[in-house]
Amino acid sequence: MAKALEQTIKHCRKCDRKTTHQRTYNKTGLVMFLVHLVLTVATVGVWLLLLIVWKLLNAKIGGWICADCGK
Numbered sequence: 683m684a685k686a687l688e689q690t691i692k693h694c695r696k697c698d699r700k701t702t703h704q705r706t707y708n709k710t711g712l713v714m715f716l717v718h719l720v721l722t723v724a725t726v727g728v729w730l731l732l733l734i735v736w737k738l739l740n741a742k743i744g745g746w747i748c749a750d751c752g753k
């Protein structure tokens with residue numbers, strides 16, 4: 683699966699200043715969209731709920747890494 687690099691400026695607790703943060707994420711392609719669509723229909727929307735919960739949890743965790751200190 684194709685990986686993309688995302689960058690943002692965030693406050694780093696270890697550096698105690700604003701630094702560049704990076705994270706990689708999987709690009710959701712058309713195939714994955716169709717798979718999710720089929721599974722959503724097949725599970726009468728249950729899959730969509732699971733997907734939303736998973737996306738929310740993933741957004742909360744973030745996975746951002748400080749480019750300066752690596753934390």
Ligand SMILES: [Zn+2]
Nearest residue numbers: 694697748751
């Ligand atoms: Zn840092």
